[in-house]
Amino acid sequence: MDHPSDPLLFDLVAMDRADRVVVGIPGVMTSIGVLQPMQGLERADRAIAYFRLPGFDGHPSDESIVIDRAAQRIADLVGTHDMERIDLIGHSTGAVIALEAAKAVRRQHPDVTVTVTGIATALPAPQPLLAGVRGAVGTVGAALRTGSLNRRTVWLEYYRRLAFGTDVEASTETAAAADALVAANDDRIALPEDGLYRRHTRDLQRWTNPDPEALAGARVTYYHGAADPVFPPRPTRRFVDRxxxxxxxxxxGHGHLLLQTYPQIWNRITAALNHVSSD
Structure with a gap:
């Protein structure tokens, strides 16, 4: 694997052999483990790489997410390994990094095929600040519903609404699915510790989606929960339309955690990327 201080994790032999690469980037406070279905995309001519966030998967926790720096590191794969195509898959803030990496590749390597798949994407300023306000209101509501001030109890209750939206209790099926999701992931759900959480989100709050025209020629596809309580559908639609x-x-019926609640998304992604391969 690549040097442990590098945020990118990949098999160097596979990378040197391939002429195309799929790069997965998780959202804040999340391990690359949520992207493991990407391994099914690996082929002799297609390598897989993961972008590790600070504090997760062996990457140093004292660093911060800097979107431009992360995007450039991913874009460097194209030149370093002489790639003909790069497919970028990102969740939430990871989708923002994927978008900026696509811009960098299009500027520096205009002959390279670029696709972006954004899942529950984060949005430009001021939406991340508004998302913080929504999150604060959501955690207060979770505390009231649980009658507890225990941080983990409150966070797990809020996690249910992150997954399926504010109407999670509207049906017994959805409520049961939320309970099952929490139970299945309880030992992997990281609390948003203040220092690390700020280092993960600080740069996103300043992101404005500069130079969107640089994406011309890239294929950009988004999947978004219609009940996403963090980045609601209406501003998300406006962002994508631009x-x-x-x-x-x-x-x-799904919220912000599509990778956990809607595993069928990988069938869609695989079909789309294989279709690009055959074009």
């Missing part, structure tokens, strides 16, 4: 040739699909 990008060149981008498209979005809203998934009914």
């Amino acid at each position: 990008l060149p040739d981008a498209k979005i699909t809203f998934i009914d």
Whole structure:
């Protein structure tokens, strides 16, 4: 694997052999473990790489997410390993990094095929600040519902609404699915510790989606929960409509954690990337 201080994790032999690469980037406070289905995309000519966030998967916790720096490190794969195509898959803030990496590749390597798949994407300023306000209101509501001030109890209750939206209790099926999700992931759900959480989100709060025209020629596809309580559908639709040739699909009944609640998304992603391969 690559040097442990590098945020990118990949098999160097596979990378040198391939002429195309798929790069996965998780959202804040999340391990690359949520992206493990990406391994099914690996082929002799297609390598897999993961972008590790500070404090997760062996990457130093004292660093911060700097979007431009992260994007450039990913874009460097194209030149370093002479790639003909790069497919970028990102969740939430990871989708923002993927978008900026796509811009960098298009500027520096215009002959390279670029695709972006954004899942529950974060949005430009001021939406991250508004998301923080929504999150604060959501955690207060979770505390009231649970009758507890225990941080983990409150966070797990809020996690249910992150996953399925504010109407998670509207049906017994959805409420049961939320309970099952929490139970299955309880030991992997990281509390948003203040210092690390700030280092993960600080740069996003300043991001404005500069130079969207640089995406011309890239294929950009978004999947977004129709009940996402963090980045709601209406501003998300406006954001996507301003990008060149981008498209979005809203998934009914799902919130911000599509990778956990809607595993069928990997069938869609695989089909789309294989279709690009055959074009």
